[in-house]
Amino acid sequence: MSVLDEILQTEKYRKIWIDSAKLMNSIGINIEKREFLDLSAMGSDELYDLMMKSLMWMEYISGVLSKAKKFKMDEELDKDSIMNRVLAQSPAKKVTEAKADAKSDPQYVEAHKRYNTLSAYVDYLERLLVNLDKYHYVMKAKMESMRNIERKY
Numbered sequence: 001m002s003v004l005d006e007i008l009q010t011e012k013y014r015k016i017w018i019d020s021a022k023l024m025n026s027i028g029i030n031i032e033k034r035e036f037l038d039l040s041a042m043g044s045d046e047l048y049d050l051m052m053k054s055l056m057w058m059e060y061i062s063g064v065l066s067k068a069k070k071f072k073m074d075e076e077l078d079k080d081s082i083m084n085r086v087l088a089q090s091p092a093k094k095v096t097e098a099k100a101d102a103k104s105d106p107q108y109v110e111a112h113k114r115y116n117t118l119s120a121y122v123d124y125l126e127r128l129l130v131n132l133d134k135y136h137y138v139m140k141a142k143m144e145s146m147r148n149i150e151r152k153y
Contacts, residue, residue: 003120003124004124006117013068013118013121016064016067016068016121018061026053027050027053027054028050039142044143044147047143047146048139051139051143054132057132058129058133058136061128064125065122068118071118072118072119072121075115076115078114082105083099086101086108
């Protein structure tokens with residue numbers, strides 16, 4: 001199962017799920033079919049539309065990213081809290097043994113899995129923002145190039 005699917009299937013995190021197919025389709029890229037719009041065949045109005053859509057998506061994803069980072073930090077606190085609770089329950093054991101027990105605690109394992117999922121999702125969103133930023137500036141450069149050509153005539 002992909003990280004995006006895990007986010008979608010977790011009730012608590014569903015509100016930070018990004019429909020990547022919808023996003024990509026809106027800017028002229030079909031991920032499933034590996035198809036994309038030919039930018040050289042587009043006019044300035046169409047390019048402007050794509051540029052603005054990419055800008056709106058970047059803003060939206062920035063908000064989702066900040067929520068995902070908060071959820072990730074909260075999961076880290078939960079994970080640490082579980083670890084500390086289990087460690088406190090076994091004061092007679094050596095620290096290394098108590099930590100090993102704590103790391104095998106089912107609640108700790110589940111919290112750590114949620115943390116890992118959120119960590120991977122935050123990485124995904126950060127890369128998505130970088131890619132959208134590149135896409136946005138390709139549109140901007142193409143529009144500027146078209147304007148320069150129009151000025152010459």
